[in-house]
Amino acid sequence: MSEMQKKEARQRILDAATSLFSKKGYAGVGVREIAKTADVNISMISYYFQGKVGILKEIIDAFHDAYHRVIMDGIDEHKPPEECMRSVIRNLVHFIRTHTELAMAAIHALPLDIPEIAERKAERVSEAFEGINGLVARLGLDPHDVVQMSIVGQALISIIATHFRLRSIQEHVFDIEFDDAFYERYTETISALFIDGITGMAAENQN
Amino acid sequence: MSEMQKKEARQRILDAATSLFSKKGYAGVGVREIAKTADVNISMISYYFQGKVGILKEIIDAFHDAYHRVIMDGIDEHKPPEECMRSVIRNLVHFIRTHTELAMAAIHALPLDIPEIAERKAERVSEAFEGINGLVARLGLDPHDVVQMSIVGQALISIIATHFRLRSIQEHVFDIEFDDAFYERYTETISALFIDGITGMAAENQN
DNA sequence: GCTTTAATCAAACGTTCGTTCAAATATAAT
DNA sequence: ATTATATTTGAACGAACGTTTGATTAAAGC
DSSP, X not given: OHHHHHHHHHHHHHHHHHHHHHHHOSTTOOHHHHHHHHTSXXXXXXXXXXXXXXXXXXXXXXXXXXXXXXHHHHOOTTSOHHHHHHHHHHHHHHHHHHTHHHHHHHHTSOOTTSHHHHHHXXXXXXXXXXXXXXXXXXTTOOTTOHHHHHHHHHHHHHHHHHHHHTHHHHHHHSOOOOSHHHHHHXXXXXXXXXXXXXXXXXXXXXX | OHHHHHHHHHHHHHHHXXXXXXXXXXXXXXXHHXXXXXXXXXXXXXXXXXXXXXXXXXXXXXXXXXXXXXXXXXXXXXXOHHHHHHHHHHHHHHHHHHTHHHHHHHHTSOOTTSHHHHHHHHHHHHHHHHHHHHHHHHTTOOTXXXXXXXXXXXXXXXXHHHHHHTHHHHHHHSOOOOSHHHHHHHHHHHHHHHHHHHHHHHHHHHO
8 A cells, every 4th residue: 555655656756747747838838737736745856856857757758669669560570661661650650649747748748958858858859760760761771871860750750749748739730630540540641651751762872 | 219219118029928938848937037037027927928828829830820931832733732831831831840849849849838828839730730731632642631640730740740749859869960961951851751652652642 | 400209228026936844644563 | 673775745946938117218290
């Protein structure tokens, strides 16, 4: 029971901060608002996380642990790279859709002006790229061409993440309902864009 | 002279805020820091912009005015759509490269939890999409397919904008120098990705 | 020269910020 | 039951927040 409540208070802080950071950004949220949302005393934040920035570090790590796993789950050396790419994109869309707040907090809400945060983010991003780069190479891109490699890996996550960040705005611009059917087509479309785009690029590289 | 200095103080505030917002986000910057950077008294911010949020509105408008112009400049009904797409991407990359702080402030630093800001952003985004959508339709996508249309337009800007936001991190992950040569290849690569990707999607739509 | 308007200034308003600390309560181990 | 450890509390710290005010200086119109 004590072990339960301990975890519960800690977890409530984490959940509240994730939700608030995703909506208002790290700097836009105060510790009092986090504490109030989590229904804990303000001091508990420093007690469990050694300060506001400590919460963010855990959020970044939690996201990238899952993010890395999601990418790796889609990659199978015994399957054709096109199928792997579809799996990765499908997994990625599903993951960010079901963990939107975590993803937004760990991607868009980050204060990159804090060196501590920028460094940690860089480490985790490079880790994620390792998985993607191998897959992109199997699709025909030259793995030593850092320009192409850096673009494709970054484009993959930025498109999907930005879609969720601007979803409320897109809802206003177009007249779309973001239901299961939408994301089925969304996954297909992004997959087609990347697979056709990459194989097209690879073909041009031959010339 | 008085007319000069008047504009200069106003412009210095705008420039300082743009630079600071782009680095730390809107909520991460205080009016005192803006005033100090611009070398003006704090009161001048309310005097010229009716408060901190007034600066951001001007930044959003300034960016989207230029952004819209840049897109339209690349579109020419008498040229093939592939060539237009290349021009738009080239213009876009060049524009954001030469106005990185303005773009970051108007895209990534936005506090979308402020309804006032979210609405204004939505209006200007929908305006920009109008131009792109016509071009994408000429490349073969069904203009009534809102899913594909919404994805391609959003993907275009999010890839490029996110590249500049995460440039310092990518510099750490890969070992790239972001010089003229890089952006020449960058423009080619993004163009190839989109043109091949879109035409590939269009071909599949026929089935 | 005098009046009107625009621009700049220092100072203060009341809030909120992140963090700390000692005291109090609850749980675990002995 | 008592000690030790973990959790929670309320209060306070100085600093920074965005905004407003009234006075002061500069410029323009007449």
